[in-house]
Amino acid sequence: MNAQLKEIQVEQVDVVIIGGGPAGLAAAAELYRRGIHNLLVIEREKQLGGILRQCIHDGFGLTRFQTALSGPEYAQRFIDTIEELNIPYITDATVLEVTHERQVTAVTREGMRTWQAKAVILTMGCRERTRGAIGIPGERPTGVLTAGVAQAYMNLFNTMPAKEVVILGSGDIGMIMARRLTLEGAHVKAVFEIQPYPSGLPRNIEQCLNDYDIPLYLSHGITAIHGNTRLTGVTVSKVDENFKPIPGTEKEYKCDTLILSVGLIPENELSLDAGVILDERTRGALVDENFQTAAEGIFAAGNVLHVHDLVDFVSIEAESLADSVAKYVIEGSLKPAAISINTDCNIGYTVPQRVSGEKEFTLSLRVKRPMKDCRIVVRQAGKEVAVKKMKKAIPAEMIRFVISHEKLVSGSDLEVCVEC
Amino acid sequence: MKQLYDVLIIGGGVIGSAIAREMSRYRLKIGVLEKNLDVCCETSGRNSGVVHGGFAYNTDSLKAKLCVEGNKIMGQLSEELDFAFQRCGKVLVGNTPEDQESLERTMKQGKANGVSGMELIGKERLHELVPAVIGEFAMYSAESGIVDPFGYTIALAENAAENGVDYFFDNEVTAIERDADSNYVITTSAGTFYSRWVVNSAGLGCGKISELLGIGGYKIIGSKGDYIILDKRTGPLLPMPVYPVPSNTYMGIHVTNTTDGNVIVGPNADLTDNFTYYGVSQENMDYLASSASDLWPCIHKKDYIRNYSGILPKWVDENGAIQDFKIEVQDLKAPRAINLIGIESPGLTAAVPIARYAVGLMAEREKLTLNSSFNPIRKGVVRFAELSKEEQNLKILENPEYGEVICRCETVTKAEILQAIHNPLGVDTMTGIKYRTRSMMGRCQGGYCQMRIAQLLEQELGKKEDQIQYARKGSQMFFGKVRQEVES
Amino acid sequence: MLKEFTCIICPNGCGISADIEIKEGGDSLIRSIEGALCPRGEIYVKQELIDPRRNIATSVLVKGGILPLASVRLTKPIPKDRIFDAMEEIKKCCLKAPVTAGTVLVENILGYDADVIVTKSVPAGKLLK
Incomplete structure (x- = not known):
């Protein structure tokens, strides 16, 4: 063995981007265009593209590319740019550690590799909430899996994971899998949602459930799982306004598979170890309008920051941090963000959570419950600084609008509220 | 030609596997009949993983004696067999004068049982040991610890197998008879086996096997306990198990750190006669969390990653009073049959002393010859995650399969998965890989790695999708392919 | 007859109400339509009435x-x-x-x-x- 190989050399780069999905690739291309060429995208899979590789349905790209694309096609547009511009990337490399000092260590088949970066961009995406995480009671047979896992089995691994199916949760991936499973001969009996409103987009209820006569039951939860080898069935109950099962409403559904579409969690385990502070509401980093986290020089965008409804906005968000990261790499610091953005009880969260007040920014937010004919108002010291009128606002949809800094003053926080 | 075994062991849990290993020190032809597809599928794998001190059991009981012995030798076993064990100590936390008295009694009993390292400590010392705990004082047991129950059972079984023991999975015993030569003829769900000696280490099935051996009259009830597993981020808040003051028959709901850095909350103790139902109810989950929060207020739903349950086989008398371990040979009713009844907690701690006790019963009845080639050393799958960066680098340079992370949450590499797939026992289930590597045990619960592991199992063992089983027989994961070639 | 539609053309998923008159012979006439944020909504509803189409x-x-x-x-x-x-x-x-x-x-x-x-x-x- 070559003695030199045994030592892990520290490689110097301007920017390391962790994750080669729709956020990471978009950020890489934009940074490159801004003259930051000494960068590296690190991807754990064998191919770039992230989760889009398994999202074979269409409906992506309408905003970013003004045309309807499937997930693989959408990803390929960015991959093609990466290849054309010759942007450095490695695949099959799993990052094990990001330090507060922006040292990144990854496992590769060639050995451990470490980079010292001037800036790190976190674009690791999100993971699915599991059965254990929501604590569904009952037995533990096989056949209980998340929608994304079912999607990967079918679309990447050519493996059929289900025949008689019940779906818990009306998240978009769950509904898309209801359709996908139906097209491949499985029988999807019903979708149950514990909330009194759907958590996915209306168009998916229409084209994934209604088109295939799959019923959606709101305010219903799964109260028991049956079977000690393969799943044999589930017990479903209506729930009250506190999500407590209503006795006497239990109904059994025979099925071999329960698919969960009960939420996504930003994948921030690496970020936490780097000293990034998370927002309890988004479970992503607290960031300013530059998408800089509480750890200086570490930035975040896409689903690792907050779970998006559309991939287009993931890429657009990642592209929009390029200016700031380029500036940070060149100048070594960015303006501090002293203005907090606070929300009322109708707003689930905002991104960013802090701003400097010295430049225009896009405010992303979600409402907590469905509302009609409302105004989303941003105030500073009692004065309206921005308003967005909404015919309807639903939690499934991320709301974005641009806020000009011209009306902002320093020394006073921003308040975001919904007025009906 | 029919194979005549010297010993057939019924049940491949921690007790059966410890007996198999202890017996493989002698020149004996040994087989293990296990109804599941792997070892530690039932009680051995479904518990708190605590290595008990031995203070909680009546003096002069087998439970006390064998537990104390088991505690003493656990360090040596862990070195020989390469499984995770930490002598981290534990505290029994009290608040009232009654608690104080109870702990004093426990200390006294412990001393009589030969337990060392116990002391009563005040609030200040208690909070030095476990800063997050709620309590006024405690009994501290320095010799208590934690073990990876899967790693421990698998290590015993693999070492037994490496020393010549045959494991037969998917063999549920349905009948036991004796032939003209007085050898045992054991019928299983998969075939017929012959042996001079039989060991009943069937755990939850011990009553049934005892009956089949012709030794009736043992009443076994199940005590089912549920657990919640918390994310590794909670591990640093719990350096040792925290228990309430025990009652005579029940340890109480406690919080336990695991050798992998998670925290487990539980168990309750519900009596049951259903030995195959492992469901966890909502009420029990809520009860565990609220009850344990009185001891350790760090239990938050966002940290839940899984729940599970286990059932202890308790031997009870006609009044329902829980009895001691029974380890016997009834020479008249069932000669050359070692019958183990009611091996519940502290069976995990006491497994090897129990096994030695069982071998002793055999040695009293026939001369045993040492097996000079017995090798007590066994190596498990190397844990990449536990190596330094430099060591990790060297591992990858030796074998690039270490350079591919399959399980992201627990940093398990392809090299480790491949070693686990080709395990000495020939176990081929998904949980077999899980228990040997920790893959799929992390916070995403296999969301990322399960499909890759299933694919590797197919490739390495030449299986089809619909032959991959998750844990138990019948737990098929897939229904074939989405697309296959069509005849045109 | 008032009929409700969810437009599937873009992620907005507009809820569209259309007042429809079914004529003799089965043809239908849209008397009024509202709820669409863009003109594609009306085109979608017209198509849904005569021949609903989907991509797969x-x-x-x-x-x-x-x-x-x-x-x-x-x-x-x-x-x-x-x-x-x-x-x-x-x-x-x-x-x-x-x-x-x-x-x-x-x-x-x-x-x-x-x-x-x-x-x-x-x-x-x-x-x-």
Whole structure:
């Protein structure tokens, strides 16, 4: 063995981007265009593209590319740019550690590799909430899996994971899998949602459930799982306004598979170890309008920051941090963000959570419950600084609008509220 | 030609596997009949993983004696067999004068049982040991610890197998008879086996096997306990198990750190006669969390990653009073049959002393010859995650399969998965890989790695999708392919 | 007759109400329509009334490629009630690597002027593991 190989050399780069999905690739291309060429995208899979590789349905790209694309096609547009511009990337490399000092260590088949970066961009995406995480009671047979896992089995691994199916949760991936499973001969009996409103987009209820006569039951939860080898069935109950099962409403559904579409969690385990502070509401980093986290020089965008409804906005968000990261790499610091953005009880969260007040920014937010004919108002010291009128606002949809800094003053926080 | 075994062991849990290993020190032809597809599928794998001190059991009981012995030798076993064990100590936390008295009694009993390292400590010392705990004082047991129950059972079984023991999975015993030569003829769900000696280490099935051996009259009830597993981020808040003051028959709901850095909350103790139902109810989950929060207020739903349950086989008398371990040979009713009844907690701690006790019963009845080639050393799958960066680098340079992370949450590499797939026992289930590597045990619960592991199992063992089983027989994961070639 | 629609053309998913008069012979006339944020909503509703159409996405088997499957979709929606017929046609197909995204797999499927196109390139080579 070559003695030199045994030592892990520290490689110097301007920017390391962790994750080669729709956020990471978009950020890489934009940074490159801004003259930051000494960068590296690190991807754990064998191919770039992230989760889009398994999202074979269409409906992506309408905003970013003004045309309807499937997930693989959408990803390929960015991959093609990466290849054309010759942007450095490695695949099959799993990052094990990001330090507060922006040292990144990854496992590769060639050995451990470490980079010292001037800036790190976190674009690791999100993971699915599991059965254990929501604590569904009952037995533990096989056949209980998340929608994304079912999607990967079918679309990447050519493996059929289900025949008689019940779906818990009306998240978009769950509904898309209801359709996908139906097209491949499985029988999807019903979708149950514990909330009194759907958590996915209306168009998916229409084209994934209604088109295939799959019923959606709101305010219903799964109260028991049956079977000690393969799943044999589930017990479903209506729930009250506190999500407590209503006795006497239990109904059994025979099925071999329960698919969960009960939420996504930003994948921030690496970020936490780097000293990034998370927002309890988004479970992503607290960031300013530059998408800089509480750890200086570490930035975040896409689903690792907050779970998006559309991939287009993931890429657009990642592209929009390029200016700031380029500036940070060149100048070594960015303006501090002293203005907090606070929300009322109708707003689930905002991104960013802090701003400097010295430049225009896009405010992303979600409402907590469905509302009609409302105004989303941003105030500073009692004065309206921005308003967005909404015919309807639903939690499934991320709301974005641009806020000009011209009306902002320093020394006073921003308040975001919904007025009906 | 029919194979005549010297010993057939019924049940491949921690007790059966410890007996198999202890017996493989002698020149004996040994087989293990296990109804599941792997070892530690039932009680051995479904518990708190605590290595008990031995203070909680009546003096002069087998439970006390064998537990104390088991505690003493656990360090040596862990070195020989390469499984995770930490002598981290534990505290029994009290608040009232009654608690104080109870702990004093426990200390006294412990001393009589030969337990060392116990002391009563005040609030200040208690909070030095476990800063997050709620309590006024405690009994501290320095010799208590934690073990990876899967790693421990698998290590015993693999070492037994490496020393010549045959494991037969998917063999549920349905009948036991004796032939003209007085050898045992054991019928299983998969075939017929012959042996001079039989060991009943069937755990939850011990009553049934005892009956089949012709030794009736043992009443076994199940005590089912549920657990919640918390994310590794909670591990640093719990350096040792925290228990309430025990009652005579029940340890109480406690919080336990695991050798992998998670925290487990539980168990309750519900009596049951259903030995195959492992469901966890909502009420029990809520009860565990609220009850344990009185001891350790760090239990938050966002940290839940899984729940599970286990059932202890308790031997009870006609009044329902829980009895001691029974380890016997009834020479008249069932000669050359070692019958183990009611091996519940502290069976995990006491497994090897129990096994030695069982071998002793055999040695009293026939001369045993040492097996000079017995090798007590066994190596498990190397844990990449536990190596330094430099060591990790060297591992990858030796074998690039270490350079591919399959399980992201627990940093398990392809090299480790491949070693686990080709395990000495020939176990081929998904949980077999899980228990040997920790893959799929992390916070995403296999969301990322399960499909890759299933694919590797197919490739390495030449299986089809619909032959991959998750844990138990019948737990098929897939229904074939989405697309296959069509005849045109 | 008032009828409710959810437009599926874009992620906005506008809820559209249309007042429809069913004429003799089965034709329907839209008297009024509201709720759409853009003109595509009205076009969608008109199409839904006479001939609802949908796109589908699925996969085909690839031989000798680094992936076992290539994803495919239709270039245009086809009548909703022919989706499973289209699936049967697609299931019969098998590709040989290398496969390039954009390749037409089935031309003019079921005669609806829509092609089935590959949406994922699969280079030839050993299956990625």
